[in-house]
Amino acid sequence: MDITETDEEIIISYKNGKHEVFKILINRYTSSLYNFIAHTVGKNDAPDIVQETLIKVWKNINKYNPEKASFKTWIFTIAKNSTTDFLRKKRSLLFFETNNNEETSSTIENIADDNLLPEEILIKLEDKKILMEALEKLRKEYQEILILHYQEEMTFEEIGLILNKPLNTTKSMHRRAILELRKFLS
Amino acid sequence: MQEKIIKAFKNIKYNDTRDLEQNIWNIISTKNKRNNKIKFYILAFVGVISFIGIIPSFQILLGDLAQSGFYEYSSLMFANNIYLASYWKELTFSLAESLPAISIILNLSLVFVFFLSLKHLVRQIINNQLLPQINIA
Numbered sequence: 001m002d003i004t005e006t007d008e009e010i011i012i013s014y015k016n017g018k019h020e021v022f023k024i025l026i027n028r029y030t031s032s033l034y035n036f037i038a039h040t041v042g043k044n045d046a047p048d049i050v051q052e053t054l055i056k057v058w059k060n061i062n063k064y065n066p067e068k069a070s071f072k073t074w075i076f077t078i079a080k081n082s083t084t085d086f087l088r089k090k091r092s093l094l095f096f097e098t099n100n101n102e103e104t105s106s107t108i109e110n111i112a113d114d115n116l117l118p119e120e121i122l123i124k125l126e127d128k129k130i131l132m133e134a135l136e137k138l139r140k141e142y143q144e145i146l147i148l149h150y151q152e153e154m155t156f157e158e159i160g161l162i163l164n165k166p167l168n169t170t171k172s173m174h175r176r177a178i179l180e181l182r183k184f185l186s
Numbered sequence: 187m188q189e190k191i192i193k194a195f196k197n198i199k200y201n202d203t204r205d206l207e208q209n210i211w212n213i214i215s216t217k218n219k220r221n222n223k224i225k226f227y228i229l230a231f232v233g234v235i236s237f238i239g240i241i242p243s244f245q246i247l248l249g250d251l252a253q254s255g256f257y258e259y260s261s262l263m264f265a266n267n268i269y270l271a272s273y274w275k276e277l278t279f280s281l282a283e284s285l286p287a288i289s290i291i292l293n294l295s296l297v298f299v300f301f302l303s304l305k306h307l308v309r310q311i312i313n314n315q316l317l318p319q320i321n322i323a
Contacts, residue, residue, distance in 0.1 A: 002223035018312040019218055025205035030207045035199050047206050054210050055217075086285050117187055132198055 007071035011061060022061075026054055029072075033079050040083050040140055049086055053079045054072060067075035073158045079163050087140075099138065118177045124185045136186040149167050226310060233303035236296045236313055243293045250286030 005024070014112050029053055033053055038046035038093075080183045117125075125131050137142055144163065148154045154162075160170040219298060251257060259280045270277065 022214065026211050026214070027207050030210065031199070033202065033205045034206065036205050038200055043200070047209075050206060050214065051210050055214060058214050060215075117191065122187065122190045122194075125191065125199070128198050131188075131194055146195065148190050151199060155190065 008066050011012050011064060011066075011071065014061060022058060025057075027070075029075055030054070032152055033075070035151055036076065036144070037083055038137060039078055039143050039147050041086060045086065049079070053082045056082065069161050070158065071162050072152075072154070076152075076154075077162045078159075080144065117182055121182055121185045130185065134181055136144065138177060138180055138182050141173060142180055144168065145174050146181070169185050205225040210323045224309065226307070229307045229310070233300055233307060236300040238302065239296045240293070240300060243296055244288070247286065247293050250289040251284075254284040254286055256284040256286075258283065 007028075008023050010024055030050060033050045034046055035096065037049045037053075041049060053075070057075055060078075064071065067076075068074075135146070138146070141163065145159055147164065148159045149156070156167055156170045156174065159165075159174075160167050163170065165173070259277065262277060
């Protein structure tokens with residue numbers, strides 16, 4: 001099995017009895033999942049949740065439907081749900097129940113995308129420590145959106161599917177996340 | 187702006203997950219082997235039980251066929267062609283009524299289960315998922 005095979009091709013091989021190909025998926029996604037989860041729950045607990053996520057993926061791989069979403073979206077949705085369950089158990093999650101009909105401030109909507117982070121803030125982003133500290137201060141949902149969009153380079157449609165939010169809400173939340181990041185970096 | 191933010195976020199990515207990858211694979215591999223072993227033993231057990239059950243169920247079927255008069259009705263088919271041509275409908279109904287349905291269903295079910303478990307067992311062995319993991323020693 002060629003390591004450059006797509007996720008869907010690997011899954012077809014797996015379903016045809018070549019169970020060893022699942023290792024390719026593990027190697028492909030562990031790092032990304034770890035990054036996504038670690039920024040939310042911390043490095044100590046992240047390995048357990050990553051493990052739980054990939055075991056869930058393995059157990060439910062026959063239920064994966066490529067017509068509904070890409071494999072990456074599906075696996076991150078499971079990761080997101082596992083993280084939420086973990087935080088609920090830990091009782092450290094402050095539930096900000098965002099409605100789908102969020103009121104969007106006209107001020108936010110009027111700021112052009114290019115101006116959300118001015119140059120001086122972008123320079124500060126280059127400092128790893130400053131960015132990590134600012135990221136930790138953000139709300140969990142904002143952290144998730146920024147990690148998925150800028151680290152995993154996922155589209156807002158994919159992120160919306162993972163976070164179970166409509167596209168426009170996801171875009172609004174992204175803008176809010178950037179503005180909040182800007183506030184902490186200022 | 188977009189590229190700079192992407193670069194900054196990729197900069198804070200945790201990269202050392204090789205041990206974690208190997209640990210996860212070991213766990214899944216172990217669970218997979220265990221599941222395959224369980225499947226093998228269940229399939230083998232079902233196959234053996236169904237095979238053993240075929241013999242007495244077949245004997246019961248033969249007994250029921252004898253008791254119900256099926257043999258006598260069948261022999262009429264070879265007795266007299268003139269009667270067969272005239273009374274074929276009645277003979278057909280008599281043959282059908284004399285069939286021991288429950289015995290036939292039981293026998294066919296056991297044969298079906300036996301061949302189904304045999305098919306799955308063979309498929310597992312061909313896929314090489316079972317024999318290397320079972321220590322027959």
